Ligand SMILES: *[C@@H]1O[C@H](CO)[C@@H](O)[C@H](O)[C@H]1NC(C)=O
Ligand SMILES: *[C@@H]1O[C@H](CO)[C@@H](O)[C@H](O)[C@H]1NC(C)=O
């Protein structure tokens with residue numbers, strides 16, 4: 161009760177809130193310097209999970225070579241834990257589905273060279289009604305650290321209207337107290353102005369409600385996630401939610417666009433498909449190394465909308481351009497046609513993606529794995545199908561004088 165009251169007092173004082181979120185109070189761990197990559201149970205399996213599935217998926221991540229591409233986190237979402245805590249007040253595994261306990265599951269994941277992710281809610285209960293962590297932050301963080309947990313997804317259900325800016329920093333501090341580097345993934349659905357406190361609190365924060373395996377949801381989550389693009393940075397990322405590639409609700413063209421957009425926006429690349437049954441074509445999408453390299457670029461600047469960025473542009477079916485700089489001076493650009501209609505021609509003007517006029521630019525197509533040639537000022541796409549996107553790496557060419565003077 162005492163804690164609830166002090167929370168309310170904090171919530172009422174903007175001056176104290178401002179103080180709380182000064183950067184000196186920020187999350188300082190060593191993880192998430194590039195967007196997190198891995199696999200999570202929820203999008204495909206929801207609550208139908210068990211330790212066999214987790215171990216098999218860890219095996220598959222390694223057997224398929226996904227770990228070598230950066231997919232390191234094996235994240236167990238809701239439904240891993242019991243409703244009741246143990247006699248010492250600790251969270252415990254659901255004894256039907258995880259009979260070996262979570263430490264054993266984590267040990268198995270680590271034995272494959274992968275990282276172990278777990279889930280809870282900043283509320284009394286998780287969304288599926290298992291024990292939640294509100295007011296149990298310290299004991300839960302320590303329990304997870306004892307099990308070797310490397311990643312926490314922290315949801316927002318059953319929060320009893322306790323303000324987010326009280327609930328999420330208290331778990332941040334509890335995780336830091338354990339001394340273990342645990343990636344802190346805030347899942348607050350973008351509520352309560354997450355953009356104001358997310359960067360100081362978590363390694364990533366959700367910007368929207370849950371993604372669904374339909375085109376409208378991909379578009380909504382992605383566009384909404386663009387609004388506060390400028391707050392993302394190494395160690396702190398906007399999160400439009402996990403990937404739906406391979407889950408059957410999108411066409412292959414839409415899956416490519418979904419993956420490329422997430423990559424250019426430095427969004428987490430958390431796979432959500434069944435690795436046992438994922439099609440060859442979807443697998444090729446999630447293993448495109450040139451697209452992944454855009455996402456994992458060390459500069460860590462979120463590509464954002466540059467051309468046709470209003471709601472009316474969308475209704476009028478105009479192609480949008482999302483772009484951002486890369487560490488070596490290149491520019492990554494994804495040009496997307498959200499509509500089902502063929503757009504015909506589209507001309508990308510290089511000044512719109514921060515390349516000065518009259519600079520020759522080498523264009524590389526990241527899906528065709530081909531250089532398209534050197535162009536100056538603009539490049540025209542001659543045919544633009546419905547839902548299609550083009551993903552380019554633009555390399556400004558140094559002039560003879562620049563090379564000579566160096
Ligand atoms: C574990 O979960 C998977 C995915 O839902 C299911 O196919 C499998 O039958 C389950 N295995 C056991 C032993 O419960
Ligand atoms: C398994 O969990 C249920 C529900 O939490 C509990 O009633 C039961 O005693 C547990 N069984 C064992 C063997 O621990």
Ligand SMILES: *[C@@H]1O[C@H](CO)[C@@H](O)[C@H](O)[C@H]1NC(C)=O
Nearest residue numbers: 283284285294295318319320
């Ligand atoms: C949540 O838990 C607190 C105690 O930790 C209790 O007072 C409150 O009634 C619970 N609320 C709900 C909705 O279960």
Ligand SMILES: *[C@@H]1O[C@H](CO)[C@@H](O)[C@H](O)[C@H]1NC(C)=O
Nearest residue numbers: 507509518536537538539540
């Ligand atoms: C593209 O750039 C070229 C060369 O700078 C210029 O002549 C042409 O008008 C531009 N085209 C468009 C559509 O802007």
